[in-house]
Amino acid sequence: MAFQVPDLPYAYDALEPHIDEQTMRVHHDKHHQAYVDNANKALAGTEWENRSIEDILASIEIIPDDLRAAVRNNAGGHANHSLFWQIMSPDGGGEPEGALADAINDTFGSLDELKTLVNDTGVKRFGSGWSWLVWDGTGLAVYSTPNQDSPLIQSDVPLLGIDVWEHAYYLEYQNRRPDYLAAWWNVVNWPEVSRRFEEAR
Ligand code: MN3
Numbered sequence: 001m002a003f004q005v006p007d008l009p010y011a012y013d014a015l016e017p018h019i020d021e022q023t024m025r026v027h028h029d030k031h032h033q034a035y036v037d038n039a040n041k042a043l044a045g046t047e048w049e050n051r052s053i054e055d056i057l058a059s060i061e062i063i064p065d066d067l068r069a070a071v072r073n074n075a076g077g078h079a080n081h082s083l084f085w086q087i088m089s090p091d092g093g094g095e096p097e098g099a100l101a102d103a104i105n106d107t108f109g110s111l112d113e114l115k116t117l118v119n120d121t122g123v124k125r126f127g128s129g130w131s132w133l134v135w136d137g138t139g140l141a142v143y144s145t146p147n148q149d150s151p152l153i154q155s156d157v158p159l160l161g162i163d164v165w166e167h168a169y170y171l172e173y174q175n176r177r178p179d180y181l182a183a184w185w186n187v188v189n190w191p192e193v194s195r196r197f198e199e200a201r
Helices: 021-043 053-058 065-086 098-108 111-124 177-184 190-200
Strands: 129-135 140-146 157-163
Touching: 021 065, 053 065, 065 157, 098 111, 098 140, 098 190, 111 129, 111 140, 111 157, 111 177, 129 190, 157 190
Parallel strands: none
Antiparallel strands: 129 140, 129 157
16 A cells, blocks of 8 residues: 555644645645655565555665665655644644653653753754654653654654754745744644653553
């Protein structure tokens, strides 16, 4: 079964004013579609064709040399964007609850300290990439990855990831990546991040 771009779980304009409709249309319909098309093209006819995205990314080192970069970038892009649409919501923002809230406080001190760390990590990513909150098998961690590298490559479970490619924010924020990152937390879907945390730990 070839990969497909999942439908957005809300309207293109539902995240306004924080993320504008045009950015969502181009990002979801064009950029994500291109990652899916190129991943399918790279994997077609190989033994990896019908494997799960998690399997493929966790096995990236044994993917044949001539396919590895294309799979890393495009299967990675598919995994990252599929998560990204889900962890945003028009009813987003606020604070996490329950075990995730406790783990954030234990690990980072407070929700505000987590946000500052994720934002700083995203601002410092030179060029294109992602800022992540992951479950690393023993606890929560924050780091960034370049390009479309997924935390799944190192067998971490991505819980929350903010796309800091210019295509994610340039129409509305131009060069102001810090303003985009600050605004992004108004659309974070904490119930979905919590669900992923419960599944991972
Ligand atoms: Mn993107």
